[in-house]
Amino acid sequence: MADAVTLFEVGPRDGLQNEPRSIAAKDKIKLVNELSACGFQKIEVTSFVSPKWVPQMADATEVLSAIERRVGVVYAALTPNARGFANAVAANADEVAIFGAASEGFSQANINCSIAESLARFVPIIEAAQAANIPVRGYVSCITECPYDGAVQPDTVAEVAQDLFDMGCYEISLGDTIGAATPKTINALLDAVLERLPAAVLAGHYHDTNGQALANIETSLARGVRVFDAAVGGLGGCPYAPGAKGNVATEAVAQRLASLGFDTGLDVQRLKSAAEFAKELRN
Numbered sequence: 001m002a003d004a005v006t007l008f009e010v011g012p013r014d015g016l017q018n019e020p021r022s023i024a025a026k027d028k029i030k031l032v033n034e035l036s037a038c039g040f041q042k043i044e045v046t047s048f049v050s051p052k053w054v055p056q057m058a059d060a061t062e063v064l065s066a067i068e069r070r071v072g073v074v075y076a077a078l079t080p081n082a083r084g085f086a087n088a089v090a091a092n093a094d095e096v097a098i099f100g101a102a103s104e105g106f107s108q109a110n111i112n113c114s115i116a117e118s119l120a121r122f123v124p125i126i127e128a129a130q131a132a133n134i135p136v137r138g139y140v141s142c143i144t145e146c147p148y149d150g151a152v153q154p155d156t157v158a159e160v161a162q163d164l165f166d167m168g169c170y171e172i173s174l175g176d177t178i179g180a181a182t183p184k185t186i187n188a189l190l191d192a193v194l195e196r197l198p199a200a201v202l203a204g205h206y207h208d209t210n211g212q213a214l215a216n217i218e219t220s221l222a223r224g225v226r227v228f229d230a231a232v233g234g235l236g237g238c239p240y241a242p243g244a245k246g247n248v249a250t251e252a253v254a255q256r257l258a259s260l261g262f263d264t265g266l267d268v269q270r271l272k273s274a275a276e277f278a279k280e281l282r283n
């Protein structure tokens with residue numbers, strides 16, 4: 001049997017959050033429904049953040065409440081604080097994600113607090129999630145470079161990743177937020193992270209600003225990572241990471257993985273048409 005790789009589809013959240021043009025909730029719902037038919041096990045649908053900070057995600061409750069839920073698909077959402085978590089649960093999130101950073105500059109710009117403050121803020125979310133039996137995923141942004149602070153040390157990333165894992169996150173998604181990583185810096189990063197955490201609890205979340213994301217995925221595969229985040233149509237970026245392009249396109253990752261002999265369980269044709277629809281949304 002082929003070695004399995006899970007692609008965590010983050011297009012409806014990471015892909016759309018940075019779109020300047022307002023996208024109707026009904027179109028976001030349609031995109032998620034299209035993606036549900038592609039064979040994903042996990043789809044990040046939206047984020048319960050401040051609408052002042054990210055206006056595009058202001059319809060989180062409407063979108064997450066109205067999607068068609070397919071059995072076997074986990075529908076996830078970002079939750080930066082207790083209020084976001086409560087709203088996500090009320091809208092039936094199957095899983096939530098907390099998002100921290102390995103650089104102080106990005107932490108301040110993105111969630112308006114220091115790294116230490118963010119970890120303290122995550123504690124009540126994890127406690128509430130554990131009480132409600134909701135899995136929590138943890139993101140670490142700026143794994144090699146920060147748009148504000150420059151190069152980030154692998155040990156700093158490893159420390160935040162371990163903190164999130166020890167707090168109760170079941171998986172740590174390593175975010176190359178601005179797409180500046182290369183196979184060399186990813187290898188150095190994984191040297192540090194794998195000293196503390198096994199590959200089985202890691203995911204790669206690589207933006208494709210410099211066209212290196214597929215190479216970074218291959219590098220991570222060689223180190224044992226088997227979960228990657230990707231955005232259909234390659235949409236997106238982070239509003240607080242100036243210049244960063246979208247996540248690596250899911251359809252390109254699926255194709256590369258197939259050619260390398262990995263099984264993603266995805267329907268490539270349906271994925272292509274979902275990518276076409278996703279791209280139309282930004283026109």
Ligand code: HMG
Nearest residue numbers: 048049050053080083084110111112139141142175177238
């Ligand atoms: P703050 O201003 O420090 O917090 O923001 P606050 O508590 O003072 O709240 C400010 C306003 O937002 C208040 O409204 C709150 O009520 C409201 P006002 O009283 O002024 O009218 N508010 C909320 N509204 C709805 N839902 C909430 C919520 N919380 C507060 N949950 C905060 C702190 C964390 C809220 C803010 O900084 C924020 O929302 N940041 C989110 C930024 C974001 O979403 N960035 C993109 C996602 S991260 C990413 O893309 C990276 C990733 O892809 C990985 C990678 O690529 O590296 C994950």
Ligand code: MG
Nearest residue numbers: 014175177238
């Ligand atoms: Mg991202």
